[in-house]
Every structure is written in C-alpha cells, then in structure tokens.
Amino acid sequence: MLTYVVHRLLWAIPVLLGVLVAVFIGLHVVPGNVAQSIAGAHATAAQLRLLTRQLGLDKPLWVQFWAYLVQIVQGNFGTSLQYHNQVAQDIGQAFPITLQLTIAAFLIAGVVGVLAGVLAAAFRNTWLDNVIMLLVLVGISMPIFWTGVMLILALGVDVPIFPFSSVITAGTVLPHITGMPVVDALLSGNMSAAADALRHLVLPAITLATYPIAFVTRMTRGAMIEVLGQDYLRTARAKGLRERTVVWKHALRNASLPIVTVLGVQVGGLLSGAVLTETIFAIPGIGRLMIQAILFRDYPLVQGIVILAASLFVFINLLVDLVYARLDPRIRYS
Amino acid sequence: MVKTNWQRLLTGAAVAFALGAASLGSQIPAQAASPTQGGTLSIEVSADPVGLDPAVTLDNDSGYILGTLYDGLTAYGVGTTKVVPGLAQSWQITNGGKTYTFNLRQGVKFSDGTPFNAQAVAFWVDHMINPKNPDYYGNLKGAETFVPFTWGNVTGTKVLGPYKIAINMSQPNGEFLADLAMVWNGVTSPKMLKTYGTNAWQHPAGTGPFEFVRWVKGQYVEVKANPNYWGGKPHLSEILFKIIPDQATQLLSLKTGAVNILTDVAPSEIPTIKADSGLRLLAEAGLDDNYISLPVQTGPFKSLLVRQAVNYAVDKAAIDKSLYGGYAQVMNSPLPTVAFGYDKSIPAYAYNLQKAKQLMKQAGYASGFTFTLDVYNNARGYNPIGGPELAVAIQNDLKQIGITLKLNVLDPATWLGEARSNSFNKMSLAGWTGDNGDPDDMISPLFNGNAFLTGNFSHYSNPTVNQDFAKALLTSVPAQRAAYYDVIQKQIMHDAPAIFLNYTDLMRATTSNVHGFVPNPTFFYVNMNQVWLSK
Numbered sequence: 001m002l003t004y005v006v007h008r009l010l011w012a013i014p015v016l017l018g019v020l021v022a023v024f025i026g027l028h029v030v031p032g033n034v035a036q037s038i039a040g041a042h043a044t045a046a047q048l049r050l051l052t053r054q055l056g057l058d059k060p061l062w063v064q065f066w067a068y069l070v071q072i073v074q075g076n077f078g079t080s081l082q083y084h085n086q087v088a089q090d091i092g093q094a095f096p097i098t099l100q101l102t103i104a105a106f107l108i109a110g111v112v113g114v115l116a117g118v119l120a121a122a123f124r125n126t127w128l129d130n131v132i133m134l135l136v137l138v139g140i141s142m143p144i145f146w147t148g149v150m151l152i153l154a155l156g157v158d159v160p161i162f163p164f165s166s167v168i169t170a171g172t173v174l175p176h177i178t179g180m181p182v183v184d185a186l187l188s189g190n191m192s193a194a195a196d197a198l199r200h201l202v203l204p205a206i207t208l209a210t211y212p213i214a215f216v217t218r219m220t221r222g223a224m225i226e227v228l229g230q231d232y233l234r235t236a237r238a239k240g241l242r243e244r245t246v247v248w249k250h251a252l253r254n255a256s257l258p259i260v261t262v263l264g265v266q267v268g269g270l271l272s273g274a275v276l277t278e279t280i281f282a283i284p285g286i287g288r289l290m291i292q293a294i295l296f297r298d299y300p301l302v303q304g305i306v307i308l309a310a311s312l313f314v315f316i317n318l319l320v321d322l323v324y325a326r327l328d329p330r331i332r333y334s
Numbered sequence: 335m336v337k338t339n340w341q342r343l344l345t346g347a348a349v350a351f352a353l354g355a356a357s358l359g360s361q362i363p364a365q366a367a368s369p370t371q372g373g374t375l376s377i378e379v380s381a382d383p384v385g386l387d388p389a390v391t392l393d394n395d396s397g398y399i400l401g402t403l404y405d406g407l408t409a410y411g412v413g414t415t416k417v418v419p420g421l422a423q424s425w426q427i428t429n430g431g432k433t434y435t436f437n438l439r440q441g442v443k444f445s446d447g448t449p450f451n452a453q454a455v456a457f458w459v460d461h462m463i464n465p466k467n468p469d470y471y472g473n474l475k476g477a478e479t480f481v482p483f484t485w486g487n488v489t490g491t492k493v494l495g496p497y498k499i500a501i502n503m504s505q506p507n508g509e510f511l512a513d514l515a516m517v518w519n520g521v522t523s524p525k526m527l528k529t530y531g532t533n534a535w536q537h538p539a540g541t542g543p544f545e546f547v548r549w550v551k552g553q554y555v556e557v558k559a560n561p562n563y564w565g566g567k568p569h570l571s572e573i574l575f576k577i578i579p580d581q582a583t584q585l586l587s588l589k590t591g592a593v594n595i596l597t598d599v600a601p602s603e604i605p606t607i608k609a610d611s612g613l614r615l616l617a618e619a620g621l622d623d624n625y626i627s628l629p630v631q632t633g634p635f636k637s638l639l640v641r642q643a644v645n646y647a648v649d650k651a652a653i654d655k656s657l658y659g660g661y662a663q664v665m666n667s668p669l670p671t672v673a674f675g676y677d678k679s680i681p682a683y684a685y686n687l688q689k690a691k692q693l694m695k696q697a698g699y700a701s702g703f704t705f706t707l708d709v710y711n712n713a714r715g716y717n718p719i720g721g722p723e724l725a726v727a728i729q730n731d732l733k734q735i736g737i738t739l740k741l742n743v744l745d746p747a748t749w750l751g752e753a754r755s756n757s758f759n760k761m762s763l764a765g766w767t768g769d770n771g772d773p774d775d776m777i778s779p780l781f782n783g784n785a786f787l788t789g790n791f792s793h794y795s796n797p798t799v800n801q802d803f804a805k806a807l808l809t810s811v812p813a814q815r816a817a818y819y820d821v822i823q824k825q826i827m828h829d830a831p832a833i834f835l836n837y838t839d840l841m842r843a844t845t846s847n848v849h850g851f852v853p854n855p856t857f858f859y860v861n862m863n864q865v866w867l868s869k
Contacts, residue, residue: 030748034747036747036750036751036754038476038477038478045787047482048787051476054475054476055475055476081476082384083382083384083385084384084385084474084476084477084532084535090551093551093552094552097552149582149583152582152583152586153586156586156590157586157589157590160590163592164583164586164587165576165578165583165587165592166553166554166576166577166578167553168553170376170550170553170554170556170574170576171374171554171556171574173548279579279580280580280582280583281580281583282553282576282577282578282579282580282583283552284382284551284552284553284577285552288552288579289552292381292382295745295746295747296747297747
C-alpha cells in the first residue's frame with residue numbers, strides 16, 4: 001500500500017507540470033497586457049515599456065517559464081502583480097475560507113444526499129420516492145447564482161434570519177490559527193463569534209451544496225436499488241434481520257463504492273462552484289481571488305492557485321482510491 | 335342647553351386662542367436637524383483596495399478609502415471640482431508659472447503623531463521625484479501610480495519657513511493645483527514612509543478626517559474618526575468599507591441596512607431604490623464622457639461627412655431615457671458639464687435621420703458599409719449599463735443609415751490592450767472619467783495627437799488642436815486656459831472623431847438615515863467629516 005501511495009504521488013509531478021505549462025501558455029497568449037492594467041489610463045508608452053521590463057514580461061516565454069519553475073522549486077511562488085503580496089500569503093489567507101465553505105457544503109451534500117438516496121431506494125415507486133426525485137430534478141436544474149440570490153431574498157431579506165455577506169460580522173477580530181473563521185473562533189473560545197461565523201456560513205453552504213445533494217441522491221438511489229435486489233439481502237431478510245439493518249448496514253455498505261466515487265468527484269465541483277458562491281456572498285476565498293487574478297492578468301497569482309487546485313485534485317483522487325480499499329477488502333493496491 | 339353670553343364668550347376665546355396658537359406655531363421655523371454624534375457608516379465597495387499609499391495606487395477601490403485618510407495641499411469644494419485650500423491655506427504662482435509657493439496650515443498632525451510642516455512636505459515630494467531617496471516610491475516595482483502625471487515636471491522644493499515651501503518645475507503646468515487635490519496626492523507621513531518603505535501601502539498615515547484601523551483582506555477596511563481633524567471633528571465614530579463584489583448582493587445589503595451607502599448603482603436598480611422609502615438616490619452631473627471612437631485615419635471614417643452622419647443617426651436622447659433611466663445628458667462637448675471650461679452653448683448633434691442619410695450620400699456611402707465595433711463586456715464608471723447593451727442600441731441606430739456593425743465583445747484587459755495600439759483601426763466603445771476636473775486631464779488623453787497609446791483610439795490629430803492643448807497646459811492663468819479650451823472643444827465637436835453620446839450621472843444610493851453626504855464629481859469619498867447618521 002505504501003509503495004502504491006508513493007507511486008501515485010510521484011506520478012503527480014508530471015501531471016502538475018503539464019497543468020502548469022498549459023496554464024502558463026494560456027495566460028500569456030490571451031490578449032491583454034498586465035502592464036497596461038497596472039499602469040492605468042494615463043501611462044505613456046515609455047512608462048508601459050519600463051513597467052513591462054520591470055516585470056520581466058519582455059523576455060521570451062520559455063525564459064519566463066523556466067525562471068518561474070526555478071522559483072517554485074525553491075518554494076517561492078512569486079509576488080502578486082496586483083496586490084504586491086507574496087502569492088503564498090494571499091493564497092494562504094483565501095484557501096482556508098474556501099476550505100471551510102467546501103467542507104460545510106460537502107458534509108451537507110453527503111449526509112442529506114445519501115439519506116435521501118437511501119430513502120428513495122427503500123421506498124421506490126412510492127410518493128416519497130417521487131417527491132425526492134422531483135426535488136433532485138429541481139436541484140440539478142437550478143443555477144447556483146439563482147439559488148443563492150433566492151436564499152438571500154427568502155432568509156436574508158424578507159425574513160432576515162441569516163446574514164448573507166462575508167464570513168463574519170465586520171469588526172470582529174479573530175486570531176489567525178487555521179484561517180477558517182468558525183474553527184478559529186471555537187479554538188479561541190469565542191463562542192459568540194463562532195455562532196456568528198456559523199450563521200454567515202449557512203446560506204452559502206446550502207447554496208453550494210444544492211447541486212451535489214441532488215447528484216448524490218440520484219447516484220445513491222441507483223446504487224442502492226441495484227444492491228437491494230441481490231440474493232444475499234434476501235437471505236438476510238429470511239434470517240429475520242430487520243429491514244432497517246438490511247438497508248443501512250448491509251445494502252449501503254455494498255453500495256458505497258460508487259457513492260464514494262461520486263462524493264470524490266463532487267469535491268472538484270464544489271471547488272469550482274465556490275467561485276460563484278463566493279462572489280454572491282462576498283466570501284474572500286480562492287474562487288473569488290482567482291477571478292480577480294485572471295481579469296487582471298495577475299500571472300503569478302493565477303499560476304499559484306492553479307498549482308494548489310491541481311494538487312488538491314491529485315490528493316483527493318488518491319484519497320478516494322484509498323477509501324475504496326478500506327471499504328472493499330477485495331481491492332488491493334500494489 | 336342654551337348657552338349664556340359668558341359661555342359664548344369663553345367658547346369664542348378658546349377658539350381664538352387655538353387658532354392664534356396654531357398660526358403662531360406655523361410661523362416658528364422648523365428646527366434644522368442637528369447632526370447626531372457617533373455611529374458607524376458602512377460603505378459598499380466592490381473589490382479590495384490594492385494599497386493605501388496614494389503614491390502607489392490608482393484603482394478606484396483604493397481611492398474611495400484614501401479620500402477619508404489623507405488630505406492634499408489643495409482640495410475640492412463640497413460637491414464640486416473647484417479647487418479650494420487644503421493643507422495649504424494659500425499660495426502664490428510666480429516665475430512664469432514654474433514656482434508654486436504654499437503657505438501651510440499650522441497645528442496639524444499625521445495620524446502617527448508626526449507634525450505636518452514644510453519639512454514633511456519636502457520629504458513627501460522628494461520621495462516622489464528623487465530616485466536616490468531611499469524611500470523612493472518607484473522602489474515598489476510594478477506599482478500603479480499617478481506620480482509621473484502630477485510630478486513629472488517638478489524639479490525640487492525649497493523650504494522657506496516652518497510652514498512655507500516652494501515647489502519648482504521645469505515648465506508650467508496649468509492643472510497642477512487641480513492635481514494636488516486628487517486623492518492620489520494625499521500627503522503621507524514621512525515616518526510612515528521611512529518606517530515601512532515598500533510596505534508603506536499597508537500602514538497608511540495621513541492628516542485626513544479618519545484614521546486607519548484595520549484591513550481584513552476580502553472583507554472590509556475599517557477607519558475611525560480623527561478627533562483632532564483640522565477641518566472639524568467628524569460626526570461619525572467610524573466608517574467600514576465593506577467589500578461586496580456581486581451587484582445583487584450589494585443592493586440587498588443596502589435594503590437591509592447592512593450598508594448605508596452604495597458606491598456602485600446600476601441603472602437597472604434605480605426603480606427599486608426609488609420605490610423604497612427607506613432609501614435615497616443621489617444623482618449628480620458626472621465628470622465623465624461616454625462615446626464611441628471612430629478611426630479617422632482609415633476607411634470610411636476618414637470622411638468628416640460620414641463621422642458627422644453617424645452622430646446624427648444615433649438617437650442619444652432616446653438612449654439616455656431608455657437605457658440610462660434619464661440619468662445621463664447628451665454630450666454637446668468633449669468636456670463634461672462639471673469640468674472647468676465647459677461651454678454649454680455648443681450645439682449637440684441632435685437626432686436627425688434624414689440629415690444623416692444625406693451626409694452619407696454626399697460622402698458616397700448611400701448604401702452604407704460594414705464595420706467592426708469593439709465592445710468591453712463589463713460596466714465602467716462612465717457607462718454603468720455595460721458595453722453590450724449600449725453596443726446593441728448603437729448597432730440598431732446605425733442600421734437605419736445602412737451601416738452594419740459587427741460587435742466584437744472583449745474582456746476589459748483585452749479591449750484596452752487592442753485599442754491602445756498604433757495599428758488600431760476599429761470603432762470602439764470608449765469613455766473617460768475625469769480625475770481632477772481639469773480640461774487637460776479630461777480630453778487631452780482622448781483627443782490629443784500624442785495620445786494614440788493612451789485614450790485617443792480614433793488616432794485623431796488636428797495640429798491646431800494639438801498646439802492649443804500644449805499652450806493651455808503651459809499657462810496657469812484660468813481665463814487664458816478657458817479661452818484655449820473653448821476653441822479646442824468646438825473644433826473637436828466639429829471634427830467629430832467620435833459619436834458623442836452622453837455624460838452619465840454620478841449616482842450613489844444611501845439609506846435614509848444618512849445626512850450631510852454630498853457626492854463629489856471625482857467619484858471619491860471626500861469631506862466625509864460632514865456626514866452623520868440619524869438614529
């Protein structure tokens with residue numbers, strides 16, 4: 001197993017390199033001059049040329065890329081052209097906030113999706129199944145930005161239960177321990193701030209979880225229906241086991257492989273869906289940072305975020321494979 | 335019961351008394367509401383500031399905050415771009431316009447406790463013009479900056495007394511005093527620059543009505559009242575600039591009171607704001623131009639007749655009403671109405687389809703032609719409805735005279751990069767938001783023959799106009815400058831290197847408990863010490 005893990009991690013290096021090359025080329029061939037964005041409307045041609053030289057943008061692409069690679073290997077991801085901060089610092093501040101949102105949405109999607117899928121399968125072709133499938137259709141069809149705004153109107157404006165902007169009430173100061181406001185508030189013993197941060201998390205987490213809930217529900221239902229018809233479950237029932245035990249203990253376990261796959265894939269979707277959610281709810285996460293960086297042609301910041309996202313995908317895929325092995329003893333990696 | 339005479343008398347007296355009291359009450363003037371002290375004002379901004387050192391920033395989101403933290407040597411009057419004393423109480427211009435001697439305010443301190451005086455000003459200027467200064471602003475590589483624009487001609491300073499300083503330049507600069515009032519020329523504390531060097535942008539220290547407290551990236555910037563502000567202690571306790579990028583969320587935040595002032599008001603939101611009794615819409619004439627540039631050196635737009643024809647063919651009044659909700663005025667000059675030197679007597683190109691067709695026929699284009707129009711895909715300060723919606727309206731209007739427009743929609747960086755090239759030969763949506771109310775800042779980047787790579791997408795170059803631009807900048811006598819710009823704006827209107835569309839209003843929306851807030855045509859939050867919140 002360890003050999004397998006090391007092997008997979010080593011394979012990640014060419015994958016990351018390939019992604020980096022593709023993004024680097026893509027950023028530089030897209031029209032738009034970052035020096036122009038920085039220099040502003042009043043800059044003269046001479047000032048633009050000077051700035052382009054200062055930023056090293058006048059060098060050949062391969063020279064720029066090589067310099068960047070050498071930098072990364074030394075652990076330096078460069079400086080944001082727009083914000084003048086180290087890229088690692090900007091990402092370090094934004095990523096935990098996205099992580100908090102993604103974890104919350106993932107938990108909601110996992111719990112609600114699996115529960116709804118199991119119920120739909122167990123009560124297949126009844127009114128409960130029909131209602132759940134209708135909600136699944138609605139959930140898959142609704143665009144995130146619509147869901148978000150509707151939730152804000154319903155639960156933030158008309159019936160103002162939840163705040164709908166930022167991650168905590170402005171003016172609240174928290175120590176930076178993990179960078180996740182809920183966690184940092186709990187760790188510092190500030191319960192009112194933790195409650196405030198949780199309240200700020202509700203609407204965006206539900207918004208982000210809507211599509212994954214629907215998708216996971218559907219996949220779980222399908223996987224469960226397949227398993228519920230198996231002979232060994234008929235045997236289990238014949239032995240006198242309660243239906244609840246048959247479904248939750250025996251059937252779900254054997255249906256879990258495809259469900260785990262779906263959940264793993266959904267993490268990628270959650271990270272990309274976070275872009276819209278963060279914009280609507282004014283959450284200062286990686287998604288919003290990425291959009292600003294792309295629009296500004298902030299090459300170092302975009303590349304830094306891409307490296308992070310690609311690494312996450314590699315890691316999550318590996319984690320899913322390891323969970324497979326845990327769930328199914330027949331699977332062995334060498 | 336029959337009333338006795340006494341009872342009638344008493345009743346009459348009571349009625350007379352009541353009537354008298356009522357009339358007396360109506361003659362007592364209503365007490366003006368006096369400002370409430372304290373409270374937190376929340377202002378929406380759409381993105382993080384880039385930095386809080388005026389010398390190394392020039393994005394709007396930074397500028398909104400800078401206006402509360404810093405003062406310039408000069409300032410803008412409330413709600414205008416008229417230059418008034420700031421940190422300098424008075425000044426003299428000598429040496430043919432090449433020396434400005436400022437008499438500085440006394441008893442002022444920066445928020446870090448450093449005294450404001452002539453030495454502080456000398457250091458501040460030196461750090462912008464002297465590359466050998468260890469705290470030279472250019473040490474921060476890749477910074478956005480207005481410094482060359484204001485200080486490009488300045489050769490040095492001379493301290494003449496504790497509160498008197500002369501600034502010398504190599505040639506006159508007629509807009510220098512207007513430049514000094516910009517938020518980008520807020521005077522910074524020498525201690526701030528010396529202590530933090532290239533990180534000074536994170537540790538602002540000015541003399542403004544508010545002092546920096548904290549900046550939580552992506553969330554908000556907090557500033558608190560400066561109790562010793564020379565212009566009068568602010569009524570507010572603090573201001574929170576809350577970062578909210580999404581337009582829908584911005585408006586909803588205003589409706590719920592999560593923010594008190596909306597910086598970004600889209601025309602589509604106006605009906606909602608006006609229908610809400612808890613909100614107020616503030617609209618002022620904007621310091622902006624919104625137009626479509628025409629490539630004058632190539633193709634059909636080489637012909638003056640064609641350029642004038644397209645101006646007559648676009649129904650600007652209808653566009654102002656339908657797309658901008660009436661919050662825009664038809665352009666009759668390249669200068670906006672609130673700019674120094676604006677001439678209101680110049681006639682606009684009124685909508686006249688017949689005349690447009692006649693001119694096209696005269697030019698030999700009776701059957702029209704096809705052309706490409708570059709369109710930015712976002713909303714811009716001078717065009718809050720965004721590029722595509724406007725472009726479609728222009729496309730429809732020009733169709734009436736046989737011109738088929740192919741719309742080339744681009745993201746802002748790409749759009750600007752393409753337009754700012756010597757080979758640019760397409761039509762383009764274009765516009766400009768003035769920085770200081772001065773006519774040179776407003777129209778030289780757009781119509782000066784030396785500005786092809788700045789904002790002159792038309793590549794328009796009239797030698798007389800170019801000369802007049804140069805002469806107007808080299809004099810500091812307002813009447814002389816106004817005379818030059820009068821000739822310039824009339825010539826540009828006649829030569830029509832653009833479809834002169836409109837000046838869009840500067841709009842802000844506030845909750846109804848905000849008082850004393852007067853938007854400034856430069857867009858920025860200045861004079862905020864006068865703002866207060868009623869309970």
